[in-house]
Amino acid sequence: PEARALTETLARREAGGWRPATDRPGPLPRPPPAPRTLAAFGLRAVGGLAVPVGQLEQLDEALRTATKKGGGVVIPDGAREALGWSADETTTILKGLGFAAIRRPGEPVAWRRRGEREFAVERRPVAPHSPFAALAALQGAPAHPLPPRRRRRRTAAK
Numbered sequence: 001p002e003a004r005a006l007t008e009t010l011a012r013r014e015a016g017g018w019r020p021a022t023d024r025p026g027p028l029p030r031p032p033p034a035p036r037t038l039a040a041f042g043l044r045a046v047g048g049l050a051v052p053v054g055q056l057e058q059l060d061e062a063l064r065t066a067t068k069k070g071g072g073v074v075i076p077d078g079a080r081e082a083l084g085w086s087a088d089e090t091t092t093i094l095k096g097l098g099f100a101a102i103r104r105p106g107e108p109v110a111w112r113r114r115g116e117r118e119f120a121v122e123r124r125p126v127a128p129h130s131p132f133a134a135l136a137a138l139q140g141a142p143a144h145p146l147p148p149r150r151r152r153r154r155t156a157a158k
Helices: 002-015 035-040 053-065 077-083 087-096 131-138
Strands: 043-046 049-052 067-069 072-074 099-102 110-113
Touching: 002 035, 035 043, 043 053, 043 087, 049 053, 049 087, 053 077, 077 087, 087 099
Parallel strands: none
Antiparallel strands: 043 049, 067 072, 072 110, 099 110
């Protein structure tokens, strides 16, 4: 507890006066704090909200045990209410985590994980003086391209 109190005190200094709620999702300030600062408060940035990590773990458990329907997972209202989230917060958080809503007439909304193409991870540029800068430069075209392969001729069977 003492170490956590010290970490939170240092994080409050970095947050510049921002006091997040640690028991429910809350909006992130502009500019958003560093992930390290959010982690000190036990939070994670998801879809413009600062969400407690414990609640994200509860959401994960709810998604794993929820009813599967139509290629997605239906989150029961009881699970959402247990988290203390509104319907709008749940939608924002699920979309921020890479889920897409499947809406069919007469059925509850199901959620499915979006594919890699739909939910691309943001890649940061490599620092120019980093040891990895040389590796990044090598990932382009090879220095000596291989000549095209010749196709083998098939010989007639005897």
